[in-house]
Amino acid sequence: MNNFTVSVDADGVATFLFDVPGRTMNTFTDSAVADIDAIVAAIRDDASIKGAILASGKSNGFCAGADLGELGETAGGQAEDPAREAALPATSRMSRALRALETVGKPVAAAIEGIALGGGFEFALAAHYRVASTKAKVGLPEVTIGLLPGAGGTQRVPRLAGVSAALDLMLTGAPVDAAKAKAIGIVDEVVEPGQALAAAKAWIMNGGEGVQPWDRKGYAMPDGPYSDAGSAGFILTPAKIMAKSYGNYPAQKNIARCVYEGFNLPMDSALRVEARLFLDTQQSPQARAMIRSLFLSKQALAKGGARPKDVPTYTVKKAAVLGAGMMGAGIAYAQARVGIDTVLIDVAQAGADKGKGYSETLVAKAVAKGAMSQAAADELVGRITATTDYDAIKGADLVVEAVFEDRALKADVTKRAEAQIGPDAVFASNTSTLPITGLSEAAERPANFIGIHFFSPVDRMELVEIIVGKTTSQETLAKALDYCKQLKKVPIVVNDSRGFFTSRVFDTYIREGLEMLIEGIAPAIIDNVGRMTGMPRGPLELLDDVAIDLVDRVAGQRRIDLNLPAPVAGDTDKFLIDMVGQDRWGRKNGKGVYDYPQGEPKRLWAGLAEMYPVKISESSPELVEHLKQRLLYRQAVEAARCMDENVVTAARDADVGAILGWGFAPWTGGPISLIDSVGVAGFTAACEALAAQYGERFAPPALLKTMAEMGERFYPAPKPLAA
16 A cells, blocks of 8 residues: 555454555545555455544645546546546546445544545545544635535435435535534534544444444435425525536536435445536536636745745735725735734824724634634734834835736835835735736836736635736846735736736626616616526626726726726717716715615616616526537627737636636636636637727627637647546
8 A cells, every 4th residue: 555554453343544655635646546446455354353443644634635637637528428438437436445445344544633625534434433523624615616526425424314304514615613513413422622533532442433423224314305305405406506517617516416316226326327427527618617627727826826926935924004994904924824014004093093993803703603713813903003104114025016906006005015015025006907018107116016916805805916016126026926825825827917807807897787787788687697507606796796886987097097088978988977977986875776674675876777677687608508609709809819928828827817817707707717618719709799889898809710710729638538
């Protein structure tokens, strides 16, 4: 065995410690799956072994699941049925190995410390008894990357927890703590940290039996299909799935199918159902795109994949944040949370104190939930110094400017702060739209100037957009990436331009929704179709959330900078001007596209129909598909345009940035993955047709036309399935 070590004690209890060489966390590689067969053989054939314990040799957890690097290589190949049939034995190898483990004839217990997720938890589910420490987290998160549990999870969890609890666990993908796991029946015992091994052995020594409940005669599934809870689960699940995902995720439908089709079958037959549906799901384009973007690319970026080499690692010990508004306050919290001493500066002491109060509120909530001790909370808040005094910045390794989007103001605070910091310190602007190269003109050391665009709320949003100006040095870029790694953020790197990548492409979603509104399409249809594409909210809803006056201000600055004419009736900019003129700013003042009466659901503003009379009030399948295409393709073609203009240089940055930045339909894997899934030639032709109908905003850039002619794609094609 290459990934497990085994020891047998005087009582005949064998402990198999999972410890994949060269990795900080255990994952099931092909090699580790092969070791399960060796574990089964050892337990079965060694007469001195009376029972076995499965545990981790790593201090940070039991197992994080399958090796998605291996799995992702063949995902999305859409192989024809003969190839799939031949590949079934290979793709169901772990499932068959775990079935052999649970029928080995001797008691097997799993001792779970830390996380046991995906295939790691399926490994534990094949044991006859599961002990988890109070700090353990278990779950089956495969749905979040477009897959379903393929090593028995869809069959064992319903047989332990019942249909409703199982579907909730697998369709959300959210891990649960040990107490919740025990309450629903997927963990048998909860102990203090460090005690799981001893408790597992005690179960074996006290007569634990090596037979699963479903292998006993007379077994009945808890909350089975004929119980009230079970039948409700089967009836309501399809409706719940469609209400949340609109059928965009094959994994969700196939998880429900696994449970429904497998519940009444013997376990061996049920596992074959799961194996076939797993392969169908794994071969979907959604699975390939989601594995790549939401796991592999995201992980690579989080590790600083774009970092220039040969630059020493930079650690920020002290940082300053200029501006204590919502964004600045969030950045201050993110820094203090990871141990960075933070100076939070505002124009008035009351404003600085209010910004620090944001961190105080967050830690108070964490303490109330038991997620943080009071001492840790006090230490975190104590790292933040709220002040108006720029002298307090002295000694800072990095400064983040997070003031109002005004060039003159930004120039002023840049000069004041730069006078206090050393020649090697990084100066970063958190601007979301203003070109970094222009802002750096106010700096004495423009090579040290860079854009670091955070997303709100900073404490929850993973993405950071790093903008490299024309004068930004590679050393400064490396330092900025190291800083993001300290904050445990996922950075993408883009080159300087108006709106950069995220703001520029996100704006097209809102604008296309406004174009539809101006055309006379009913607002309800527009926003409903937006959600049907997989976007988190409709474009008009998002406009209200972002704030109409803010979008108008950015648009106005663009017109000034580019010397554009005043907008006229029918322009989306004119809509923004008219709304702001009526004090309709969006959700923040309770009046936008929607009205937000206190304590009541939002409702469409009646005056909207006077501005833009509705001409299309009834939808049809054809209309819905056409509008979906417009909303998605408008964003995707702009993302491709950003690549054509060298604003973003890597497809993975565009895809991860779009999903994490504004929630671009995750099932697609991102706008560039969407183009690959459609096919570059097909996407280009569709955009040309849309451009002929709606204008140049849909015109495909030269990059797409060239790729279409050459038969190229952005990402490598999936590898063929191996039998």
